[in-house]
Amino acid sequence: MKTLTRRIGLLLWKLKLVDANINTNPASFKSRRDVRMDSFGGYPHNKNTFENILFSNGLNTPTLASSFRRKSESIRWMPAYAGMTNTSPLARIFIFLLFVCCSVAEASFERTLQPAIVVGRGMSGITLLLPEYYSLNPASFSSVKNFRTSLFYSPSQFELPQLSGSGALAIEHFEFGNVGIAISTFGFSLYRETIGTINYSDVVGNNVSYGINVNVNHLSLERYGTAVALGIDIGASFKVVDDVRIACALLNINRPKFKNDEDLPQQFMVGASYTLFDLTTLTVDAVKDVRYPISLRGGIEISPHASFRVRAGISDSPSRLFGGVSVTYSVFRFDYGIATHQELGASHSIGLSFEL
Numbered sequence: 001m002k003t004l005t006r007r008i009g010l011l012l013w014k015l016k017l018v019d020a021n022i023n024t025n026p027a028s029f030k031s032r033r034d035v036r037m038d039s040f041g042g043y044p045h046n047k048n049t050f051e052n053i054l055f056s057n058g059l060n061t062p063t064l065a066s067s068f069r070r071k072s073e074s075i076r077w078m079p080a081y082a083g084m085t086n087t088s089p090l091a092r093i094f095i096f097l098l099f100v101c102c103s104v105a106e107a108s109f110e111r112t113l114q115p116a117i118v119v120g121r122g123m124s125g126i127t128l129l130l131p132e133y134y135s136l137n138p139a140s141f142s143s144v145k146n147f148r149t150s151l152f153y154s155p156s157q158f159e160l161p162q163l164s165g166s167g168a169l170a171i172e173h174f175e176f177g178n179v180g181i182a183i184s185t186f187g188f189s190l191y192r193e194t195i196g197t198i199n200y201s202d203v204v205g206n207n208v209s210y211g212i213n214v215n216v217n218h219l220s221l222e223r224y225g226t227a228v229a230l231g232i233d234i235g236a237s238f239k240v241v242d243d244v245r246i247a248c249a250l251l252n253i254n255r256p257k258f259k260n261d262e263d264l265p266q267q268f269m270v271g272a273s274y275t276l277f278d279l280t281t282l283t284v285d286a287v288k289d290v291r292y293p294i295s296l297r298g299g300i301e302i303s304p305h306a307s308f309r310v311r312a313g314i315s316d317s318p319s320r321l322f323g324g325v326s327v328t329y330s331v332f333r334f335d336y337g338i339a340t341h342q343e344l345g346a347s348h349s350i351g352l353s354f355e356l
Helices: 002-014 026-030 047-055 089-104 116-120 138-143
Strands: 148-154 165-174 177-187 191-204 208-221 225-241 244-251 267-276 280-289 295-305 308-315 320-329 332-341 345-355
Touching: 116 308, 116 320, 116 332, 116 345, 138 177, 138 191, 138 208, 138 225, 138 244
Parallel strands: none
Antiparallel strands: 148 165, 148 345, 165 177, 177 191, 191 208, 208 225, 225 244, 244 267, 267 280, 280 295, 295 308, 308 320, 320 332, 332 345
């Protein structure tokens, strides 16, 4: 636990979220009540309950703009220990999870927790009509012609065993189109996000695919209860010529909100892909969150053998590198993906899919 403590303290100090040159007497922090916490989804918002978790461990508390899923530009961190050596494991993990969810946005209902096959391409590839892309483009289920199921697991996000994510999906083909269900979850006992999805998708002619997601976004926060918001996504993919596809998707078009009137992230995505000799596929996506500037994602997949594929990708905002492989055996496909972060280290993801 000392290693975890030092890693978190050093990380926050590097990112200038804490100040090492401060009074480290816990009593001095407990006497400060310049912390504000807005109501969170209609839960009991007695700020003393929240503050006691942190102040009782000698930590100063962040100022939270609307909830602790706001990104770093909406958060003003107060001074805290650079080493955080006098705090309990509960408080250390809690503070770090706040940082991860708010500043890095690896969760926060922003669809960045993805299956290994998506991670390997740098989160790009919404044109490809692979089922694992359903949360980025609802049209992705439309290509399935038989029953298909897929699982993924991402342990120790940012090399911290307390943070993990997982998901599963299943699709069935019908005469009227494809129907799929999916679930993904991120977090641990103190803070957990879960998204359940029902999808309908179909193909028009040979060139156009479309789909719609209905998502139940569930947030669980220890001591503050739960909140639920219903979101709707739409997406489409178009074949321009045999080797070129374009796609677009709108996520949370109905502007879902939790009870404190905080909007869930709304994103607009466009993408293009090019396949060369059925051996190499290049993908590039542009993502516009209504709150932030456009971010770009790019990826490449090379298939030296029918049963083996290698992937690599890159993204900006934040700048990250990705890689992955897939191995197919009979009706099974095994996937592995890795995402690196300059400050937080690597996150791994593994996946297994099966098609009848």
